[in-house]
Amino acid sequence: MRDAIPGNTFKALNYLDPKIALQIREASTKQEITKAAFFNYKGQKTTVNWSLYAHNFERSIFDNQLLEITKEIENITFFEGQKVLTVKNQNEQVSCILNSGLELTGKILIACDGANSSIKKSLFSATSFREDNSYFAVSRYYEGLEHLVKNQNEVYHVKKYPVGYFWIFPLGKGKANVGFGLLPNRKQPKHVNEAFSDIIENDPIISPLFKNAKPLNRTTGAKLPLGGTKSPMSGERFILCGDAASLVDPISGAGIDTAIWSGIFAAECA
Template sequence: MQLVRKETNTELLEGKRLKELEMNSDFVLCKFSDGSICKAGIVIGADGANSVVKRYVERETNTNENSCAAVRAYVEGVSGLQEGTNEFYYLKNYLPGYLWIFPLKDGAANIGFGMEMKKTKSVNLREMFLKIIQEEPIISSRFKNAKIVGEVKGFGLPMFSTKRKISAQRVLLCGDAASLIDPLMGHGIDKAFTSGYLAAKQIELCFKNNDFSMEYAALYDQSVYSAVGSELKRSKQLVQLINRSPFVINVFAKLAQNKRVFNWLVKVVKI
């Protein structure tokens, strides 16, 4: 934002929370929670996991999402962390969920547990997470001297599950709002950048051709999915395979001891 402010002649309205969008024939009316409004030729929904703009697109396109929920804690004193190595655990008693351990500085780690939302209705993710780090044999020994700092926080993780409408008339979705998080590795910053860049190109086209229709905006869906769709689909298929047959992880781990196979796997899985 600092760059935008410095390098361009853009008016930034900061500290505002979008509450609702209202479509008009030649603009979108954005209504904010402080009661103010603004008119926009086009709206880019880059408002994250609980996107107001996504809910609008879902209503307009009659789609809805089946995302992932997760809990996350910052933990100090975890043993066996390796700087630069992120760990993922698909534990057979806790499928279709996975635990992650991301090392931070000074022996601390960002540790979390996520699962598909439709499954989380019947489970308590926070309890499950604590049970794993306290009782699961291959994990718990590393938490003997560990301490959770702050709360165990819950949030939605809009993972990619299938190609969906990520645009509507005068509206485009980016990043988490477009559910572009990689379902295997949980990263979404890269896809947020890619979709943001492609959205900027689409806006340029919309204004140049004075076409803000849903059909024209669908070109954006195509460009996003041709850039990242096959990678996300492959990750989704791998997650499904792991959930169905968890032993494949052990097979991969064995095969990956061979350097050439390891390099091939890294290329295929794109980790």
């Protein structure tokens, strides 16, 4: 449920292979986005036009599309449904042990295992590992948001929660991805979820937009490891990418584009 595919994603895919960028651009259920409207807590709007092509697309379908395209490429072996359990990094080689018991050994490991990267934890010694700066975001699908402009993403600054932002991303056919991200409050682990419901029910600018809206699923969320962390992103025989390297843009909350660019740079280094 992280469905705004930033323009830089298409730039990165185009750099990798223009055919892949085109295949992703031609996805049938996408909603092309040409601008973003930013609302302050008084409801005053500033609009920014995108200079790069971008679209909104259900993230699970986007990820699957990338996977299917990649499976067509020679010399890549997938171990679907398997998980890296442990990593050994010694004697000039690095190995991953999978849950099936299989051990994969090579000269370099590029780890792209997301925000809670267990590979990162096992590669860094206890002394050099640092928890990243993260915020937490939740989102949910809605239909019936009658005010939507189909080619425009909306971002709201909410007076009651100044260190967060609320978004509405249209997906076409009356559906939208709605979410909220906030710096975590350790004393109240459910804070973001509660704030999200509170905004939809009570915020004077946002709540009226939801008068006839219906949620389509339950709210889900995850942490976003922000760029700017002091943890190293590489070491002897390994490179981290994407969320594992804490590359989420702290301003926009986007991490799909930086994940893809970092994968490209890591491959070039390797």
